[in-house]
Amino acid sequence: MDADSAPLTRAQRLALTTASFLLLAVATMALGPLLSGSGWWWLCAFIAAGTLFSGFGLRAVRTPPSLVPVLELGVLLLLLTLLFGGGTSIALIIPTQGTFETFGELFVGAQRTIEQQSVPALTVPPLSFALALGIGLLAVVTDILVQTVRMPALAxxxxxxxxxxxxxxxxxGAELPTLVLTAAAYLLLLRVDVRVRRRARLTAGEDPAGQSTGQAATVIAPKRVPIVSTLGASLGLAAVGLLAASVLAASTPSISTSLLLGSPSQGTLFARGVSPFIDLGRDLRRPEARAAFHYLARDGDRPYFTLLTLDRFEGEVWSATERAVDGDNTVDAMPRPDGLSRRVAASEHPIDVVIDDVSTTWLPVPYPTAAIEGLDGSWFWDDGSLTVRSVDSNTDGQRYRVTRLEVEPTPAQLRAADSVPAQLAPFLELPDDLPQLIADTAASVTSGAASQYDAAVAIQAYLRGPDFDYSTEAPVEEGYDGGGFDVIARFLETKAGYCVHFASTMAVLARQIGIPARISIGYTQGSPTEERVDGVQRVEVDSHDLHSWPELYFEGVGWVPFEPTPGRGLVPDYSRPNAGEEQGPNIPNAATSTPGASGRPDLDPDRGLAGPGGGPLGAAGDLWLRVGALLLVALVLLVTPAAFRASQRLSRMGRIRRGERPADAAWDELVATARDLGTGLGDVETARAFASRMAERPAFAEDAVTRGALLRLRDGVERERYGPVGRTAAPGIAEDIVTARTALLADATAGERARAVFAPRSLFERARRMLGDRLAPGA
Structure with missing residues (x-):
């Protein structure tokens, strides 16, 4: 684009910079529904201000315009180093190789947190880095459009x-108040640009249209800029812009209704073979176990390790209630579990865990846990379940110490807990169309139980009894794998299954008789080895230790694990029949043998997943969907001006064919083409002056055909504009405009032609005149 003939003063540059900053700062507020707190906005405002106003300072010291964007990127790098470089930088702002490595780690962490967080998301350091980088790049682009190419409409x-x-x-989508404020900020930028242009031209001795006052005798406007000269057009543009933005924001299809650019199931809940229910069974059927992690428990503890807790049962699947991560729930100090009275014995025991080969955003921890130390990344505990998840990292290579809270309730304490708090009503919900077999089984198994606790013990004893077999193959062969109520009913008939069937069955039977229940997914206690570290025995946990078990709630004790799966895990002492009495048989901890695994069935990897959103979505495909959507938006923004300009040209050619002032239409198209190519102010010249100037260009001066077409177009428009009304234009005008346009395009460079297509100056000049940049009145 041609630069303005009138240079801008520092004050005028400062006005444009301030308006640009205001536009970006207000537009960034649209991210508010996606992010928690307000610190992220102040960070973005700081980065935008530093980048934009550094550009103002560079121009104030007369830096070559072509260098300003490059130096602004340098300033952005210095700001990012100051805020995120940490100890890797020199003098806090000079980046080193270590700084760029840190930036790479933050960028990878940002990708993870985008996939793993729900909204409103916590602005952990990696996400803050991505926001700062993004707003900085947008600031540089805005500054180029407003200050360098002087086309603020494209901002x-x-x-x-x-x-x-x-x-x-x-x-x-974006909130309506933010759209209103952004439209107002955009309108302010355009108005500031109009006034700055006029003031610059008046100061330079030109009329408001850009013509030197010495070129012709004219009457010019006073040397002031009218404030309300085109208020109606401005407000009209603002209204149209606001309406378009509202429709666009409201109609844009959302990728997810709950997660920050992630899948409806918190991304991939468990990678490397760890997934709820169906995939858990596949891992149990692996011919060879895969190492997951190992731990050292100085007090000889052998706890279960929980990954995820499922508390919603909707008939077909168990799923976890979606909860946004609370930034205050850091794992260095975790609360006592819900419902646990101080009267119940509880002691703390440290356990050192080393992850070997399992990758998940959920951390294996015993329930309940009091504190965790040594983790890399940002990790938070969930309310109620006390499960631990990350928003920017995963378990790969983690080494951490977990302080386990060992709860030891007595049967008497459990037996005394018969009330259910109102807030636990969701843990009693069951689908309306529950099979009658489930209700009948619950009633028959628990008949005669003196308390809810006794009923729970009876259900566990029933499922661990001799009538039930542990089998990883039977559910697949019989076609009832999973955890839905139809699967539970079939399981109660066939009486063969593995941990997910026993756990989900006990949870449903418990809910049926009024005991709040949920399901935990994780690992059993593992297998001790001969190796010792500092005298502490090392315990190995692998993929065959994957397990699910029910947890039932008893007021005063809280969530209590049970073990209904025969041949797996350990039966807690408090849940054995006749526990607490002097005599009585213990429930056997052995069961029928598990059939030897012969291989992993070739099953649909997405079938039956029960993530927090109730359905799977491949992470890779989801990423391509997001990238493709953003690229589509960018493409639409890029080609919109070209589409408008092409539509305008087709309309003029249609007028020529229909004979509706054809010479005038052809001349307007010729002048617009010249403006698009940056050949000067043809739209304020007379037809004869413009044709005289164009005729000096090589494309016309050296070719009689093109020169003749130009002159015929000139004569035609003069006759049509100034001759008798109804005078018919000369024939062949359609061929002449094509010839003249082709010559103009051939005379331009490839860059000028591309700019004419994607950033047509004639179109933007027309919009600018609508905003008030009109010719001053004159004689």
């Missing part, structure tokens, strides 16, 4: 980026 493109993002994530 809507970078401002639309944060406006559109919510529409891809949540159904509501």
């Amino acid at each position: 809507a493109a970078p401002a639309l980026v944060p406006i559109l993002i919510p529409g891809f994530i949540i159904e509501a």
Whole structure:
């Protein structure tokens, strides 16, 4: 684009910079529904201000315009180093190789947190880094459009980026007040640009249209800029822009209704073979176990390790209630579990855990846990379940110490807990169409139980009894694998299955008789080895130790694990029949043998997953979907001006064919083409002056055919504009405009032609005149 003939003063540059900063700062507020707190906005405002106002300072010291964007990127790098470089930088702002390695780690962490967090997301350091980098790049692009190429109308493109993002994530899209404020900030930028241009031209001795006052005798406007000269057009543009932004934000299809650019199931809940229910069974059927982690328990503890707790039963699947991560729930100090009275014995025991070969965003920890130390990344505990998950990392290579809270309730304490708090009503919910077999089994098994606790012990004893077999193959062969109520009914008939069937059956039977229940998925206690570290025995846990078990709630004790699966894990002492009495048989801890695994069935890897959202979505495919959607938006923004310009040209050619002032239409198209190619102010010249100037260009001066077409177009428009009304234009005008346009395009460079297509100056000049950049009145 041609630079303005009138240079801008520092004050005028500062006005444009301030308006640009305000536009970006307000547009960034659209991300508010996706992010928790307000610190992220102040970070973005700081980065945008530092980048934009550094550009103002560089121009103030007369830095070559082509170098300003490059130096702004340098300033952005210095700011990122200051905020995120840590000890890897020199003098806090000079990056080193270690700084760029840190940036790489933060970028990878940002990708993870985008996939793993629900909204509103915590702005952990990796996500803050991504926000700072993104807003900094948008600031540089905005500055180029507003200050370098002097086309502030295009600043809507970078401002639309944060406006559109919510529409891809949540159904509501950007909030209406933010759209209103962004439209107002955009309108302010355009008005500031109009006034700055006029003031610059008036100061340089030109009329408001850019013509030197010495070129012709004209009457010019006073040397002031009218404030309300085109208020109606400005407000109209603002209203149209606001309406378009609202429709666009509301109609953009969301990728997910609950997660920050992630899948409906918290990304991949468990990688490397760890998934709920169906995939858990596949891992149990592996011919060879895969190492998961090992631990050292100085007090000889052998706890279960929980990954995920499922508390919603909707008939077909068990799933976890979606909860946004609470930034205050850091794992260095965790609360006492819900419902646990101080009267119940509890002691703390440290356990050192080393992850070997399992990758998941959920951390294996005993329930309940009092504290965790030594983790890399940002990890938080969930309310109620006390499960631990990360928003920017995973378990790969983690080494940490977990302080286990060992709870030792007595049967008397459990027997005394018969009330159910109102807030636990969701843990009693069952589908309306529950098979009658389930209700009948619950009633028959628990008949005669003196308390809820006795009923729970009876259900566990029933499932561990001789009538039931542990089998990883029978559910697959019989076609009832999973945890839905139909599967439970079939399991009660066939009486063969593995841990997911026993756990889900006990949880449903417990809910049926009024005991709150949920299911934990994780690992059993593992297998001790001969190796000792500092005198402490090392315990190995592998994929064959994957397990699920029910937890039932008893007021005063809290969530209590049971073990209904025969041949697996350990039966807690408090859950054995006649526990607490002087005599009475213990429930056997052995059961029928598990059939030897002969291989892993070739099953659909997505079948039956029960993640928090109730359905799977491949992480790789989801990423391509997001990238493709953003690229589509960018492409639409890029080709919109070209589409408008092409539509305008087709309309003029249609007028020529229909004979509706054809010479005038052809001349307007010729002048617009010249403006698009940056050949000067043809739209404010007379037809004869413009044709005289064009005729000096090589494309016309050296070719009689093209020169003749140009002159015939000139004569035609003069006759049509100034001749008798109804005068018919000369024939062949359609061929002449094609010839003249072709010559103009051939005379331009490839860059000028590309710029004419994607950033047509004639179109933007027309919009600018609508905002008030009109010719001053004159004689």
